[in-house]
Amino acid sequence: MSKKKQTLTTSAGIPVADNQNSLTAGPRGPLLVQDWQLFEKHAHFNRERIPERVVHAKGSAAFGTFKVTGDITRYSKAKVFQPGTETDVLLRFSTVAGERGAADAERDVRGFALKFYTEQGNWDLVGNNTPVFFVRDPYKFPDFIRTQKRDPRSNLRSATHMWDFWSLSPESLHQVTILMSDRGLPKSYRHMNGYGSHTYSFINDNNERFWVKFHFKTRQGIECLTDAEAGEVVGGDRESHQRDLYNAIENKDFPTWRVCVQIMPEAEAETTPYNPFDLTKVWPHGDYPLIEIGELTLNRNPENYFAEVEQASFSPANVVPGISHSPDKMLQFRIFSYADAHRYRLGVNYESLPVNLPRCPVHGYHRDGRMRFDGNGGGSVNYEPNSFGGPVEDPAFREPPLSISGDADRYDHREGNDDYSQAGDLFRLMTAEQQERLFGNVARAMDGVPEEIVRRQLDHFEKADPAYAAGVAKALGLSR
Numbered sequence: 422m423s424k425k426k427q428t429l430t431t432s433a434g435i436p437v438a439d440n441q442n443s444l445t446a447g448p449r450g451p452l453l454v455q456d457w458q459l460f461e462k463h464a465h466f467n468r469e470r471i472p473e474r475v476v477h478a479k480g481s482a483a484f485g486t487f488k489v490t491g492d493i494t495r496y497s498k499a500k501v502f503q504p505g506t507e508t509d510v511l512l513r514f515s516t517v518a519g520e521r522g523a524a525d526a527e528r529d530v531r532g533f534a535l536k537f538y539t540e541q542g543n544w545d546l547v548g549n550n551t552p553v554f555f556v557r558d559p560y561k562f563p564d565f566i567r568t569q570k571r572d573p574r575s576n577l578r579s580a581t582h583m584w585d586f587w588s589l590s591p592e593s594l595h596q597v598t599i600l601m602s603d604r605g606l607p608k609s610y611r612h613m614n615g616y617g618s619h620t621y622s623f624i625n626d627n628n629e630r631f632w633v634k635f636h637f638k639t640r641q642g643i644e645c646l647t648d649a650e651a652g653e654v655v656g657g658d659r660e661s662h663q664r665d666l667y668n669a670i671e672n673k674d675f676p677t678w679r680v681c682v683q684i685m686p687e688a689e690a691e692t693t694p695y696n697p698f699d700l701t702k703v704w705p706h707g708d709y710p711l712i713e714i715g716e717l718t719l720n721r722n723p724e725n726y727f728a729e730v731e732q733a734s735f736s737p738a739n740v741v742p743g744i745s746h747s748p749d750k751m752l753q754f755r756i757f758s759y760a761d762a763h764r765y766r767l768g769v770n771y772e773s774l775p776v777n778l779p780r781c782p783v784h785g786y787h788r789d790g791r792m793r794f795d796g797n798g799g800g801s802v803n804y805e806p807n808s809f810g811g812p813v814e815d816p817a818f819r820e821p822p823l824s825i826s827g828d829a830d831r832y833d834h835r836e837g838n839d840d841y842s843q844a845g846d847l848f849r850l851m852t853a854e855q856q857e858r859l860f861g862n863v864a865r866a867m868d869g870v871p872e873e874i875v876r877r878q879l880d881h882f883e884k885a886d887p888a889y890a891a892g893v894a895k896a897l898g899l900s901r
């Protein structure tokens with residue numbers, strides 16, 4: 422306590438003599454414009470907020486480790502999968518629809534965004550707590566998200582808009598069923614699974630390609646809230662997920678997930694009865710069993726939320742040698758979308774921010790731009806090719822060619838696509854009690870929705886399983 426305190430300075434380092442009293446003409450004022458320290462303080466304050474993420478604005482994050490326990494080197498040459506390797510990670514959880522101040526315990530999908538700081542660059546796996554998604558064509562993403570956000574006139578969230586869109590987009594049924602099930606409202610971020618959701622690819626040392634899906638199975642056990650329990654939680658604590666995660670880690674009760682993959686040989690994608698690149702579908706475990714590859718542990722809270730969570734940027738574009746993308750249209754568009762959002766939200770030099778900076782050397786030719794706050798490449802050569810020893814490409818990192826066929830066209834993604842079987846499979850694996858809660862959750866979520874829209878949605882439930890439609894209709898007090 423007796424330690425001598427540091428002198429307060431302005432951001433230019435100039436000592437401040439008085440941080441309590443503005444400079445005024447006489448004790449009663451008015452203010453003097455020459456009190457530039459007062460103006461600087463407010464000018465900075467007025468610029469403290471940056472744009473929130475357009476989706477997944479409310480989030481919580483922690484640092485930790487991914488440890489490899491299995492051997493999948495025959496599928497992927499990625500350094501991050503070498504047996505025994507431990508890699509530092511950042512995991513940001515989020516809700517999707519709410520703004521930055523939204524309550525945590527809401528029925529919503531949860532984000533599960535991982536940054537692996539590997540020795541060959543940052544690998545970002547930007548997934549959710551569900552293995553599928555609401556739409557399968559990126560054209561529909563902004564429309565879908567608007568139905569989850571606020572009505573332009575009332576500024577309220579609109580159940581009518583949600584069910585209108587979903588009932589006109591049957592590909593959403595699988596994800597809607599998960600959202601309305603117990604798992605659509607996790608008790609905390611620690612008590613849910615994570616999924617890469619998309620199909621990605623692995624490339625091995627022989628330059629062979631495999632298709633892969635990532636699963637993160639919680640070791641804390643799945644725990645969920647009913648709508649009624651969530652109402653009570655939110656009434657008492659709007660930050661229940663943030664508090665739970667932060668306190669668990671402070672108390673050294675480190676949450677862990679079993680990391681698993683499903684692997685499909687490249688050629689098999691031609692023969693599966695479903696399109697393995699369709700984000701509204703899972704690969705059944707019976708066909709592609711889970712292979713355990715490692716363990717993910719969160720063990721350190723961020724020191725500063727803004728610097729390490731708000732400024733964190735995750736992008737599905739960031740894959741490292743041995744891991745790559747797939748033809749999934751949604752994934753393809755996400756490769757563009759995230760960096761675009763980061764340039765808007767954080768500025769063009771966002772990847773040099775400490776939380777985003779790779780933990781391996783970075784040798785590139787990007788220079789200048791707003792808020793360039795590192796050495797900007799110093800005096801090194803800034804074009805390529807050059808005769809001055811600048812970094813050069815290495816063909817050893819080339820991927821095997823991907824065979825593609827077909828005419829360029831706008832193909833109807835709903836044609837010949839079975840949107841019902843997997844949603845029905847999920848319904849049928851629920852216990853009678855889980856199904857009852859599903860009916861109640863759907864009925865509550867449909868409160869105030871016009872009957873025409875409700876009936877259109879019931880027709881989709883019917884096609885997944887007649888008992889699904891009957892149960893929801895009963896909960897709504899509607900005849901079928």
Ligand code: NDP
Pocket residue numbers: 552599602603604614638643703704705706707842843844846847850
């Ligand atoms: P399995 O019986 O092998 O697996 C069922 C899966 O469903 C398990 O992963 C289980 O997760 C998960 N599950 C249970 N309840 C819910 C719920 N309310 N919301 C989301 N997931 C839940 O079946 P199949 O692989 O043949 O798939 C059958 C259905 O299971 C699919 O249509 C899909 O809806 C769902 N599912 C499948 C996944 C897959 O990758 N194959 C992944 C997740 C769901 P857990 O093991 O953690 O209890």
Ligand code: HEM
Pocket residue numbers: 473474475476477480513514515531532533534547548549554558559562617618619700733734735751752754755758759762763766
């Ligand atoms: C965040 C776009 C689909 C998971 C975001 C952001 C954008 C975006 C622009 C904000 C990024 C930022 O400001 O940092 C899209 C588009 C999609 C899509 C265009 C479809 C075409 C998905 C899917 C998943 C997903 C399918 C999961 C499988 C996430 C997560 C975040 C996020 C977890 C938050 C990342 C973080 O914690 O910073 N998305 N998204 N998105 N998205 Fe998507």
